[in-house]
Amino acid sequence: MRIAAVTILLLCALPFGSMADKPKVSHAMIQAMADSVDSHLREIWPLDPVEVIGVTQGAYVSGYGAVFVSELNLAPSPGISPFHKEITADELKRTHEKKLGKLPKLKTAMQQVLLSSAGSLDPVPSEEQIALAVTLFYWRGENRDGLPSQIVMHGQKRALVDILAGRADKATLATVLTTQEF
Numbered sequence: 134m135r136i137a138a139v140t141i142l143l144l145c146a147l148p149f150g151s152m153a154d155k156p157k158v159s160h161a162m163i164q165a166m167a168d169s170v171d172s173h174l175r176e177i178w179p180l181d182p183v184e185v186i187g188v189t190q191g192a193y194v195s196g197y198g199a200v201f202v203s204e205l206n207l208a209p210s211p212g213i214s215p216f217h218k219e220i221t222a223d224e225l226k227r228t229h230e231k232k233l234g235k236l237p238k239l240k241t242a243m244q245q246v247l248l249s250s251a252g253s254l255d256p257v258p259s260e261e262q263i264a265l266a267v268t269l270f271y272w273r274g275e276n277r278d279g280l281p282s283q284i285v286m287h288g289q290k291r292a293l294v295d296i297l298a299g300r301a302d303k304a305t306l307a308t309v310l311t312t313q314e315f
Contacts, residue, residue, distance in 0.1 A: 201246075
């Protein structure tokens with residue numbers, strides 16, 4: 134009887150022991166970082182703001198890391214309405230040029246978001262990734278030449294924290310991040 138009781142206690146303790154090895158990344162922590170991403174993206178161009186569509190969503194994927202997904206309209210413009218019945222070729226051209234011009238600064242801002250996220254998400258293991266995907270919004274019929282539909286950046290948390298802490302040169306940021314455009 135005594136052996137059975139000890140065995141049951143040990144079996145009950147087993148799941149709790151294995152949980153101690155897992156990072157404790159809370160939903161509240163991920164949500165706070167997602168809110169920070171929204172704020173950062175809205176503040177890139179204070180005089181000509183982008184439109185954050187919806188809210189940034191974040192998730193922690195055990196074994197991979199923290200992932201944040203956002204959608205932006207880089208150059209909000211008036212759509213079709215009773216007061217603006219059609220979009221002219223000139224408006225389409227200006228919108229396209231504005232979006233092309235904002236891409237480099239968006240990519241730099243995404244790098245900064247990844248750096249600050251890595252510094253704020255302490256429980257994420259250092260070997261895991263911090264990722265940010267930004268989907269770009271387009272109206273139907275808009276010229277998309279030279280513009281991606283989505284930009285995805287991610288990097289190992291350890292490398293990002295080393296840059297943030299000054300243990301690695303900030304000039305190496307582009308080399309520690311993987312950037313894909315779709």
